[in-house]
Amino acid sequence: MLQEKLYQLGFDRNQDPHDEMDLEVSGVIPEWLHGSFVRNGPGLFYIGGQRMNHWFDGLGMLHRFTFQDGRVRYKNSFIDCHATDEALSSNELTYSEFATDPCWGLFGRVSSMFRHGPTDSAKVNVGKVGDRYYALGETTMQIEFDPETLETLGRYNFRQPKFGTSSTAHPHPTNSGAVNLITKYGPVNFYQVRKMDERASKLASVVTFSPSYMHSFGMSEKYYVIAESPFTVQSIKLIAANRPFIKNFKWDKNRGTRLWVVDRENGKVVHKAEVEPFFFFHFVNTFDTSNGVSFDIVTYPDAGIIEAYYLDAIGRGDRGIPGGTLKRFEISIGDPSRYVEETLSATGMELPHMDTARYNMNPDYRYVYSPSLASPDSTFYDQLVKVDVRDKTELTWREEGCFPGEPVFIPAPESSAEDDGILVSLVLDIQAERSFLVLLRADDLSELGRVFAPEPIMMGFHGNFFQKQRA
Numbered sequence: 001m002l003q004e005k006l007y008q009l010g011f012d013r014n015q016d017p018h019d020e021m022d023l024e025v026s027g028v029i030p031e032w033l034h035g036s037f038v039r040n041g042p043g044l045f046y047i048g049g050q051r052m053n054h055w056f057d058g059l060g061m062l063h064r065f066t067f068q069d070g071r072v073r074y075k076n077s078f079i080d081c082h083a084t085d086e087a088l089s090s091n092e093l094t095y096s097e098f099a100t101d102p103c104w105g106l107f108g109r110v111s112s113m114f115r116h117g118p119t120d121s122a123k124v125n126v127g128k129v130g131d132r133y134y135a136l137g138e139t140t141m142q143i144e145f146d147p148e149t150l151e152t153l154g155r156y157n158f159r160q161p162k163f164g165t166s167s168t169a170h171p172h173p174t175n176s177g178a179v180n181l182i183t184k185y186g187p188v189n190f191y192q193v194r195k196m197d198e199r200a201s202k203l204a205s206v207v208t209f210s211p212s213y214m215h216s217f218g219m220s221e222k223y224y225v226i227a228e229s230p231f232t233v234q235s236i237k238l239i240a241a242n243r244p245f246i247k248n249f250k251w252d253k254n255r256g257t258r259l260w261v262v263d264r265e266n267g268k269v270v271h272k273a274e275v276e277p278f279f280f281f282h283f284v285n286t287f288d289t290s291n292g293v294s295f296d297i298v299t300y301p302d303a304g305i306i307e308a309y310y311l312d313a314i315g316r317g318d319r320g321i322p323g324g325t326l327k328r329f330e331i332s333i334g335d336p337s338r339y340v341e342e343t344l345s346a347t348g349m350e351l352p353h354m355d356t357a358r359y360n361m362n363p364d365y366r367y368v369y370s371p372s373l374a375s376p377d378s379t380f381y382d383q384l385v386k387v388d389v390r391d392k393t394e395l396t397w398r399e400e401g402c403f404p405g406e407p408v409f410i411p412a413p414e415s416s417a418e419d420d421g422i423l424v425s426l427v428l429d430i431q432a433e434r435s436f437l438v439l440l441r442a443d444d445l446s447e448l449g450r451v452f453a454p455e456p457i458m459m460g461f462h463g464n465f466f467q468k469q470r471a
């Protein structure tokens with residue numbers, strides 16, 4: 001019954017856009033909180049008579065909660081892009097999504113790919129690159145938006161060769177903007193680190209025989225870290241096989257996860273190794289050590305989590321969802337046979353967050369915040385966990401019937417301690433049939449207040465808080 005309601009409210013529908021409105025609040029909203037929390041995720045799973053197949057398919061929607069003087073205003077909007085505009089105007093899906101293709105006839109896929117290219121529904125993440133705000137997706141098209149009106153202002157596009165290119169939705173901020181990892185498919189396949197500048201300048205390039213599904217990569221002060229899980233594709237299939245993007249990827253039981261460590265100074269590979277196989281979506285933090293580089297990452301023994309996120313599987317809810325394990329890998333540069341793999345938390349989690357603005361690439365960082373699973377039977381993320389990666393202690397926040405999304409850390413003004421600030425998480429409450437933003441103290445996860453959304457909001461992916469300077 002509960003699973004049925006989670007599926008119905010969280011996934012199996014479309015979300016309506018709303019104009020600016022004031023929201024009801026309870027408890028305490030810190031006076032110093034001044035800016036907008038913007039969360040990205042699916043807003044449309046049904047188009048015409050077609051329902052999408054997978055959680056990652058839904059066409060993107062932005063939800064904006066603006067805090068000012070203890071008041072909270074809300075607005076949500078579909079990401080204005082070609083894929084959504086065409087779907088809404090023609091009432092049919094015309095672009096290929098992650099695990100759903102339009103209803104094509106024979107040869108339709110090839111003709112449609114030449115007509116449209118990949119989807120531009122940048123539904124995964126939001127981030128600031130220089131002065132610009134972007135909705136970020138896994139194709140090469142990123143959508144610049146206005147954080148006040150949520151209107152599309154422009155596009156950023158890595159160039160597109162014939163077989164296709166994908167990018168991660170997790171660029172790393174740098175002093176001059178950001179860098180991202182793209183995968184170029186073709187007779188020869190490349191992973192490339194590129195700047196998000198006008199020319200998408202190439203910083204590093206690695207050749208691979210069978211490209212893997214890449215959702216993020218690591219960056220320390222000195223190195224880029226590229227991890228290639230054994231969930232790979234023969235790239236010819238992306239153009240020739242009549243299947244949606246992710247259905248062309250297969251788990252190869254006969255190999256491990258490959259790692260490339262690339263020197264950021266000159267773009268040269270300084271270390272190549274194969275470790276025990278794991279699948280992952282998210283690097284959490286990457287930092288230099290005395291003899292190499294370490295990275296914290298949420299891993300799975302295989303790519304079964306992709307299957308678990310199909311809408312039919314979520315709807316059935318007949319088994320616990322696989323939980324990601326937070327691990328640390330310590331790499332000794334130049335010694336491929338030597339590495340240390342350590343479990344930092346046994347609590348199943350996904351959509352991890354940390355204080356990236358202050359502690360990215362910092363070996364002294366301590367805290368990871370994430371939606372997680374209260375028990376092995378949990379069919380979706382039903383609690384928040386805070387992991388102290390140094391002391392290996394954990395705190396949790398949980399409420400019956402509530403499914404929290406990614407907790408975003410916002411530091412308190414002039415805070416010095418890493419966890420002096422608040423966490424903001426958009427929670428779906430299936431008993432009350434509504435969503436609320438919960439505001440927690442980041443140090444002890446005690447609740448400060450809630451902001452009630454006008455209706456239940458579908459389960460989504462990443463968000464960010466964009467601070468606004470006081471006038």
Ligand SMILES: [Fe+2]
Nearest residue numbers: 169215281462
């Ligand atoms: Fe992600």
